[in-house]
Amino acid sequence: MRLSARELRCRRGGRRVFAGLSFELHPGEVLELRGANGSGKTSLLRLLAGLAQPSGGELHWQGRPLLPGDAAYACDMAYLGHLNGVNADLSAIENLRFAQRLAGPADTAADPAAALQAWGLAALAAQPARRLSQGQRRRLALARVWMGRRRLWLLDEPCAALDTAGERLFDTRLAEHLQAGGAAVVATHHDLTLTAGVRRLDLDASAPC
Numbered sequence: 001m002r003l004s005a006r007e008l009r010c011r012r013g014g015r016r017v018f019a020g021l022s023f024e025l026h027p028g029e030v031l032e033l034r035g036a037n038g039s040g041k042t043s044l045l046r047l048l049a050g051l052a053q054p055s056g057g058e059l060h061w062q063g064r065p066l067l068p069g070d071a072a073y074a075c076d077m078a079y080l081g082h083l084n085g086v087n088a089d090l091s092a093i094e095n096l097r098f099a100q101r102l103a104g105p106a107d108t109a110a111d112p113a114a115a116l117q118a119w120g121l122a123a124l125a126a127q128p129a130r131r132l133s134q135g136q137r138r139r140l141a142l143a144r145v146w147m148g149r150r151r152l153w154l155l156d157e158p159c160a161a162l163d164t165a166g167e168r169l170f171d172t173r174l175a176e177h178l179q180a181g182g183a184a185v186v187a188t189h190h191d192l193t194l195t196a197g198v199r200r201l202d203l204d205a206s207a208p209c
């Protein structure tokens with residue numbers, strides 16, 4: 001498994017966000033996206049998730065060009081943006097069961113109870129999501145990603161609203177994902193405490209002058 005970008009360009013609203021952006025990501029590695037507000041971290045993640053198209057350059061997955069609507073890639077990857085995608089009317093565990101059903105056969109082995117446990121939410125399983133705090137909702141969204149066991153995680157500010165214990169939990173779960181041969185691209189202002197497999201990409205360096 002390998003994700004690579006070569007001379008990637010992005011324009012939004014008629015303005016250049018970044019250009020000449022290249023990287024490679026291998027199993028067991030996380031690409032940590034850094035950069036000021038507006039430098040293009042979310043824009044890059046959206047390109048990688050297939051939610052937008054680059055204005056130039058190439059993206060490859062497993063050595064093949066990444067084309068719009070690539071079904072195999074969609075099954076390999078999980079994207080979490082700024083929004084948690086939590087249904088306020090369902091309980092925490094119902095949210096995960098619903099996500100499991102939506103994912104279909106690929107996620108039949110997923111375990112919602114284990115996912116809540118892994119993210120410190122076991123005691124809140126029956127709690128309607130509307131009664132969860134922002135940090136608890138973020139943990140629930142991360143539990144959904146974790147439960148899907150996709151090989152590539154694309155995460156936009158995953159630690160937003162998390163407390164210090166939540167940040168540590170995130171680092172632990174991410175390290176386990178990498179040790180299991182997964183990979184991740186993570187936009188974050190939180191300093192990851194992982195000791196191995198971290199690559200950094202500074203979007204400020206690719207931004208227009």
Ligand SMILES: Nc1ncnc2c1ncn2[C@@H]1O[C@H](COP(=O)(O)OP(=O)(O)OP(=O)(O)O)[C@@H](O)[C@H]1O
Nearest residue numbers: 012013017035036037038039040041042043044203
């Ligand atoms: N919907 C949009 N339409 C047009 N331009 C946009 C849109 N969203 C963002 N932009 C522009 O794209 C550029 C990059 O924004 P992006 O959200 O990717 O930055 P970011 O690094 O993720 O920022 P932050 O750290 O604030 O989340 C910004 O200059 C912004 O003005």
